[in-house]
Amino acid sequence: MGMQRPADQNSETVDRMIKAAEELFAEYGHENVSLRQLTSHAGVNVAAVNYHFGSKELLVEAVFQTLVQRVCDQRELALEKLERGDTLTLEEVVRSFVDPYLGNGNEKQGALLARFLMRNRLYPTDGTRRVVSEYLDPMAKKYIAAFAQVCPKLSKEQLVWRYLFMTNTLAASSAGDNLSRRLESLSPDTGKAELQDRREAMIEFLISAFR
């Protein structure tokens, strides 16, 4: 009776809901997706969300956490690999940071996570704050240490600021395709912007910013 399900592990239904949530949230944003849309797209009953997750918000946070965890793992792995080599360069560090967002095959997860992070900046909740401090902050410290190696001239304080500005730039510039349309209207001769162009421009921008 009314037994609370704190964290369901594996279930066909749960997987389908998370998959549907990622797809729909990426396209419309989670506040514009009703549970009825979500569950009918997933092929499950409306009540399934509350049964398996407890509430819509907890489902949203589960998706957010999954995504953040994935990106943090990618980054930390890449960073460790770089640090096993003997010479660390600024470009390598920046690329490893940007790649999970704008790298090949990562476009969708990057855009979705960017939306979440922007959303979290505007309207944070206890749950999203928890995810940030649990996953993002530890990764941030490792990256700041790496930047300290390749930018020895910058003070600790400067490094932290620039790191934060970098994350904001990356997230804001990866969310949605507004940027491409804006580019076209500001520079019609440049033509349409491919995702690769954006990534390379972003990397150049960030490398400059850390010098």
Added chain:
Amino acid sequence: MGMQRPADQNSETVDRMIKAAEELFAEYGHENVSLRQLTSHAGVNVAAVNYHFGSKELLVEAVFQTLVQRVCDQRELALEKLERGDTLTLEEVVRSFVDPYLGNGNEKQGALLARFLMRNRLYPTDGTRRVVSEYLDPMAKKYIAAFAQVCPKLSKEQLVWRYLFMTNTLAASSAGDNLSRRLESLSPDTGKAELQDRREAMIEFLISAFR
């Protein structure tokens, strides 16, 4: 009967609603403010919004437009003043761009506009797109021309990219006070971040990014 009011000019009620909207939207975001909250905070009747603006969305866009217009005017004025002098420096251009957001006395309008712009990046509407292309794009072109003067080494395409990244960095880093809290947790010894610190760090970051 049912006469549509395309653009009300001056009215005690209209002014009170816009003022209340700016205050409440800045604090909670416009999707978290109901018309009942807004109108009771403004001291007017619920129906006044639809009577004077046509819908909630049109009120939101009116506030957005007012704000964008104000910031664009400030920037264009500052830029013209700079260009009347004989030597234009990168730092001056950047400062004139950042100032309407993080300058003294502009904190509230900066934070509010930043929220709107972030919101617009996530969920644009026809109305917000119109404001962007009508006010922001012309100003952007003037600024890109100014950056071209002080950064002669950068190609037109590079200038446009960096300009866009700059606006994203500024908006994302001005929305809300998350950044300060994040800084504290990443660099406890730095202590609390004043707004001035943020502005100076931001300016250094952007100057670097354009070199």
Added chain:
DNA sequence: AACACGTTCAAATGATAGTTTGAAACTGTA
């Protein structure tokens, strides 16, 4: 006074949202 017009008001309307319910269906166990 009588009228017309713009404005304000309390109340109703209609739609949509997340959530809850209780019975049915399904699962594996004895």
Added chain:
DNA sequence: TACAGTTTCAAACTATCATTTGAACGTGTT
């Protein structure tokens, strides 16, 4: 087969929202 626990389902519930309505109010004009 009978039973217990879990999961699914259609339907109802509760709340909130933007919007509309039609009467009341105020004001200036004739």
